[in-house]
Amino acid sequence: MRRGTPQIMEFREGIPGPAVGRTSRPELGHHAAFAALGETSFANYVAATQPHLLPSPPQFDAPRGGRAPSPEQLGVPHGTTIVALQFAEGVVIAGDRRATAGNVIAQRDIEKIFITDAYSAVGIAGSAGIAIEMVRLYTVELEHYEKIEGVPMSLDGKANRLAGMVRGNLGAAMQGFVVVPLFAGYDTEEPDPAKAGRIVTYDPTGGRYDEWLGYHAVGSGSVFAKSSLKKLHRTSADLQTTVRTAVEALYDAADDDTATGGPDTVRKIYPVVVSITGADGAVRRSDEELAAVVDSVIAGRAENPGG
Amino acid sequence: MTMPFYSSVDQLLRDRSEIARKGISRGRSVVVQSFADGVLFVAENHSSALNKVSEIYDRIGFAAVGRYNELESLRTAGIRLADSRGFSYDRRDVTGRWLANTYAQFIGAAFIEQQKPYEVEICLAEVGATQELDQLYRITYDGSILDESSYIVMGGQTEPISEKVKDVWTAGHDLGEAIAAALEGLQVPGAAPGNGAAEARVLGESALEVAVLDRGRPGRSFRRIKGAPLRALLPAANRGEADTEPEIRGGDDAPAGGQE
Numbered sequence: 001m002r003r004g005t006p007q008i009m010e011f012r013e014g015i016p017g018p019a020v021g022r023t024s025r026p027e028l029g030h031h032a033a034f035a036a037l038g039e040t041s042f043a044n045y046v047a048a049t050q051p052h053l054l055p056s057p058p059q060f061d062a063p064r065g066g067r068a069p070s071p072e073q074l075g076v077p078h079g080t081t082i083v084a085l086q087f088a089e090g091v092v093i094a095g096d097r098r099a100t101a102g103n104v105i106a107q108r109d110i111e112k113i114f115i116t117d118a119y120s121a122v123g124i125a126g127s128a129g130i131a132i133e134m135v136r137l138y139t140v141e142l143e144h145y146e147k148i149e150g151v152p153m154s155l156d157g158k159a160n161r162l163a164g165m166v167r168g169n170l171g172a173a174m175q176g177f178v179v180v181p182l183f184a185g186y187d188t189e190e191p192d193p194a195k196a197g198r199i200v201t202y203d204p205t206g207g208r209y210d211e212w213l214g215y216h217a218v219g220s221g222s223v224f225a226k227s228s229l230k231k232l233h234r235t236s237a238d239l240q241t242t243v244r245t246a247v248e249a250l251y252d253a254a255d256d257d258t259a260t261g262g263p264d265t266v267r268k269i270y271p272v273v274v275s276i277t278g279a280d281g282a283v284r285r286s287d288e289e290l291a292a293v294v295d296s297v298i299a300g301r302a303e304n305p306g307g
Numbered sequence: 308m309t310m311p312f313y314s315s316v317d318q319l320l321r322d323r324s325e326i327a328r329k330g331i332s333r334g335r336s337v338v339v340q341s342f343a344d345g346v347l348f349v350a351e352n353h354s355s356a357l358n359k360v361s362e363i364y365d366r367i368g369f370a371a372v373g374r375y376n377e378l379e380s381l382r383t384a385g386i387r388l389a390d391s392r393g394f395s396y397d398r399r400d401v402t403g404r405w406l407a408n409t410y411a412q413f414i415g416a417a418f419i420e421q422q423k424p425y426e427v428e429i430c431l432a433e434v435g436a437t438q439e440l441d442q443l444y445r446i447t448y449d450g451s452i453l454d455e456s457s458y459i460v461m462g463g464q465t466e467p468i469s470e471k472v473k474d475v476w477t478a479g480h481d482l483g484e485a486i487a488a489a490l491e492g493l494q495v496p497g498a499a500p501g502n503g504a505a506e507a508r509v510l511g512e513s514a515l516e517v518a519v520l521d522r523g524r525p526g527r528s529f530r531r532i533k534g535a536p537l538r539a540l541l542p543a544a545n546r547g548e549a550d551t552e553p554e555i556r557g558g559d560d561a562p563a564g565g566q567e
Binding site: 140147150 | 358361362363380381383384385386387388390391393394395413527
């Protein structure tokens with residue numbers, strides 16, 4: 001190493017400066033972690049250093065000389081109905097517990113609602129494998145940002161990051177492996193709790209749509225769930241009523257859609273319900289609480305099957 | 308044609324050690340200690356925005372002294388490494404021992420290969436299920452690594468602070484007692500940055516950065532303590548305003564190759 005001539009001064013990896021002396025090998029291994037200054041996105045970091053870990057790797061190609069198998073042929077599990085309801089103190093998101101593969105029930109106690117950080121949750125419909133992996137990456141993404149920046153991501157930032165991930169799955173979606181998440185969050189910067197609960201929906205191309213009407217549903221049973229919510233849900237309702245309305249909507253979806261599972265009182269499998277409020281953040285409602293709600297919904301339906 | 312200067316490896320490493328040690332010794336100190344309910348970080352830090360203590364992962368925290376830009380890049384790298392390991396394996400597979408080793412490798416390699424070594428000293432703390440299982444790793448500018456289970460003092464004038472903390476540290480302290488013990492150390496005469504003022508100081512809430520890894524908290528155990536909750540935990544003498552700071556720049560804000 002020659003010393004004393006400034007133009008060949010060495011710079012530490014990742015620090016901007018003359019590229020002299022820096023090797024052109026890709027930034028792999030743990031050295032990459034010490035480079036990449038100012039990058040706060042975990043997903044971008046993974047994409048640059050370990051792309052094979054992404055939920056849908058970029059090389060998602062059809063096999064040569066033949067058609068790619070459809071999700072049905074592969075027997076890939078499919079998630080179904082998710083509902084989200086905005087109410088006076090925040091937002092509630094709930095999902096049934098069934099995953100299907102064609103006409104078969106692939107799993108009867110799958111969980112499709114995930115708490116992604118202290119004030120947000122995501123429900124997933126579509127190809128379960130890719131969707132769960134996407135939410136796992138998304139959860140780390142939010143935590144990573146929060147740790148590096150020292151403050152949580154803004155609610156709109158969170159919604160946009162999820163849109164980016166759905167868009168990243170477009171190649172797989174074109175082959176039938178569609179993932180449609182439903183985002184529910186509480187905007188801690190919004191002073192009015194009645195407006196702080198937010199619902200965001202997506203299309204497979206990564207389009208992001210804010211739902212301002214107070215409720216939304218995705219998945220195969222969503223048509224029936226939405227009809228139910230339209231009649232039952234009031235955004236001025238309290239938490240207890242909103243949880244019950246969510247369970248009613250899932251019951252209606254299960255009633256008319258074969259791919260949506262109703263509450264299973266025999267095996268004690270109840271819908272997953274997460275409430276997000278300013279006071280308590282994202283909380284998964286307990287099985288005991290849901291057992292009581294489900295019992296009263298079923299008792300109501302025994303009198304009048306239409307609800 | 309110019310001929311390269313010859314300098315012996317021995318001389319080169321000694322020079323680098325001197326640079327690093329000088330940089331670190333100008334800074335303000337940090338005390339990390341294990342206590343009954345977790346691991347406590349107490350840093351003397353007059354900035355409310357630039358942190359010296361940070362969360363890395365569920366059970367792992369980070370504290371550093373020295374040049375801010377360098378410790379920030381090391382901190383970020385630690386979070387990246389931990390998150391990607393937790394994502395590709397499992398959250399349980401992210402251990403303090405692994406991360407401390409990775410840091411030591413990287414800082415050690417930088418010390419040998421780079422012109423300027425890292426002017427930082429870092430502590431990685433991992434909170435265990437019981438106090439006996441707490442692990443504190445200290446990694447110095449040359450990549451050496453030491454593990455402790457009781458306390459670590461890093462920064463400027465560490466000797467008087469270490470002596471004091473050694474006397475007052477006991478296993479089984481609660482949070483208030485542990486903070487008081489750390490403060491006794493940081494306020495000891497001769498512990499001020501720079502040449503070390505001879506008289507004892509009083510560090511108020513605004514001069515402290517306090518955080519814990521909470522043993523009883525599932526998942527992410529790191530928690531900052533500031534504002535009113537911190538004031539309530541401080542010894543009575545520290546609840547007022549901090550003593551005025553002598554006009555000495557810490558290692559974190561001194562220019563590179565700065566004044567003696």
